[in-house]
Structure formats: structure tokens, C-alpha cells
Amino acid sequence: MTHLEVKHVYKSFEDKPVIQDLSFSLQKGEFVSILGPSGSGKSTLFHLIGGIIVPDSGEIVLDGKNITGQKGHVSFMPQHPSLLPWRNLLDNVLLGQELTGKREVEKARSMLAAAGLEGHEKSYPHQLSGGMQQRASFLRALISPQSLMCLDEPFSALDEFMRLEMQKWLMSIWEQYRRTVLFITHNIEEALFLSDRILIFSERPARMLADISVPFSRPRQPSLFLESEFFDWKRNIYEILRGEKTTGF
Template sequence: MGIKLSIENMTKSFDNNKVLEDLSFQVHEGEFVSIVGPSGSGKSTLFHLIGGLYTPDSGEIQMDGKRINGQRGSISYTPQSPSLLPWRTVLDNVLLGGEIIGKKSEIEALQMIERAGLKGYEQAYPNELSGGMKQRVSFIRSLLSPQSLICLDEPFSALDEFTRLEMQNWLLSIWEQDKRSILLVTHNIEEALYLSDRIIVLSDKPAKIKKEFTIPFPRPRLESIVLSEEFLQWKKKIYNEIRSY
């Protein structure tokens, strides 16, 4: 697999408060990578740097071998809340990414909406949707955006447990067909284990990479795996790594 995203020796501070220190990792083509760590360890700051909202103090961010420090528009980003535009319908919301660059495909959007179980809601507005439905629309918007790396910032955190698992299964089913590179930030170890090929554990601030785990569970993932003894052992291993400062 080729390298999609490469972070090399990246450091970032705010007002002499060092948030990230000498951070280096890679995400490969078609790989699903999760980042976990203590609260306040700079996980969201990392996304802002990759997305070009911040510029690193030192180090380099490369996408497909090209330096993108401080450049916006290189990633597709799904935030914690769906952030749908309330005056746009479901269809118009999912077409937004392509519309911005002048390449929108209504046929593909309608197909994706149907695959998401939202057929019949194309002309509905966000205030007519449940939380899970809004998050599906937000995902479709990311998937229809032209960027080849999708960054997910705790997208399931506001959902109840059963809706969250349903959304995780839906995301995996869509991703298995699309196989774009995904970088997920989450506080939920089970979520990271269930979804990921690889998990990166950050230390407390200033955040460094403490450990990387390659997850051995085969794909497609079966929901029953979360109840297995092997899954529990992996959860303990990652939990202990996060808790050991």
C-alpha cells in the first residue's frame, strides 16, 4: 500500500503551551487508522493541522507525497456534530462538497442516500431528522467530497449505544466498498478496535506517540467480535497504555 498521509516530526504550541511534540506517523492508501489518548492530548489540534487551519511550528505534513503545511482543502472532515446547513435539504447538504469545486453528481448522491437508508428524505430538512439520520447525511457529504482522506472527529460521541453501533456497521459497509483512507479520533477504545486496521495511542500533553497497535481482526468485521475474549484482552491492553503516563 502506498502512503496517503505522512506526518513527520511535527510540533505545535499555543502561547508557549506545547500541545504536540515531534509527532510522526503515516496513514496508507485504503487504511482505517484511529487515534486515541487522554482528554486534552491534542487530538483535535492534530486534525486542525492536517486540515490547514493551523500551521505546525516545525515538521512536515504530506499528502500523496506533497507538502500541505497550512493548506486547506486537502481532507474531507466530519466533525462531532453533523453541522448540516439548516436551510438546505438532505440532497443539497450532501452535494455541498462537490458543489464548492464545481463537480457535483446528483445521481451518485441519490444512490448514496438510498444506501444510507434515507430514501424518501431527499427533500427533508435537518430539523426533520433524528440524530443518527443527521450523522448519516454528514458522512455521505464526506464520502461525496473529492478528497481522498476522510478525517472523523468523534462522529458517534453524541449517539446512544445502539445507534452508535448501527452507525459503525453502516460506516464499515460503505467503507468496504469505497476503501478511502480514514483517520478517526475517538475516546472510545471499543470503537477504535471495532473499526480500525491500526490504532495510534497518544501520550498526555505535549502529545507524542506512545504506541501503535495493528489490529488482527479479519474483515469484514462481525458485530459478535465485540463480545469475544480476544476483543476484551485488546481493550485492556490499549486502556492500560493510555492510563500509563
């Protein structure tokens, strides 16, 4: 069943187009990444899907229902953890559920333990490392009742080693729960390592340059980064982003 459909979406600000006739779909349980230049409209697309802004034309459909301009249908993880400083870790993770009137405390505790955060339930954000805050932010999105997760460059502020650890952790959690994920990144290696498919956007106004199915089997290991086939795919995607080729896969 098609989970999310973006149909011929057009959006402009002050008569300047940001997204140009964009269409794509996600299947339930897919992990799909969006790659594109800075300022190409990727975050604007998330705001459209989340109902924060409304497209000039086109529609957003989730599970067969038109949700264009409607809030509350997706869970969202921004670039920075955005944990509320006055709430402890457990209460931060439960925030999405609270907004819908439901608190599954034991489930949240179990997920915190699986994420290596057991014993920190009563800690406040300033007492946690950056990686711990990112894990809590992801769990908050994961435990929220919405079936679609939109992750906006969640690891961009982390150093290379922490980023890899978070990627591995994200994969282990996602393979367990198989939520539908739409993931924004500027990192080609990250997109190849995490995704089932990669959508490549043009410079603003954003339009689809390529929709690529990633061939690597799961579960994936960091050794994948060193394989020649991985380098070939990275080079091809880079050339598409540079406008030097179309697909060629």
C-alpha cells in the same frame, strides 16, 4: 503507496506545547483510529492536517506533496453533523462537491438510497433524526473529492445502541469505497471494532505511545465484542493509556 505522512510535527499555543515531535503515516485505503486522553491534541492534529492552523515545525505530506498550511486537501466530519439548516438533505450532501465546482446528483441520490435515506432528499435537517443527520454528514464527507477523510468523534453524542448501528453502517460503506480514514475516538471498543491500526497518544503535549495493528479479520460482526481476544486487546490498550505498560502485544 504512503498516502499521508505526518513528519516531526510540533505545535504550541502561548508557548505551551500541544503536540510534541509527532510522526506517523497512513497507507492508501487504511482505517486508522487515534486514541488519547481528552485535551491531548487530537483535534489540533486534525486542524493541522486540514491546513486550518500551521505547525511551529514539521510538515504534513499527502501523496508525496507537502500540504502544510494548505486547505482543501481533506474532507472532514465533526462531532456534530453540522448540516446547514437552510439546505435540504440532498443539497447538504452535495456541499463539498459544490465547493470544488462539481455536483454529481445521481451519485449522491444513489448513496442516500444505500444509506437508507431515500425519500428524504428534500427534507431539512430539523426533520431528520440524529442518526439520519450523522449518515448524511458522513456521506457529505465521502462524496467530496478529497481522498483523505478525517472523522472527529462522529458518534460520541449517540446512545449505545444507535452508536453500534452507526458503526456497523460506517463499516459497510467504508468497505465498499475504501477511502483513507483518520478517526478520532475516546472509545477503545470502537477503535478496535473499526480500525486497521490504532495510534495511542499521550497526555498533552501529544506524543506517540503506540502504533498498534488490529488483528481481527474483516468483515467484522458485533459478536466480536464478546470474544476473549477482544477483551485482552481492550485491556492492553487501556493499560497503555494509563501508562502501566508500553506495548506487550
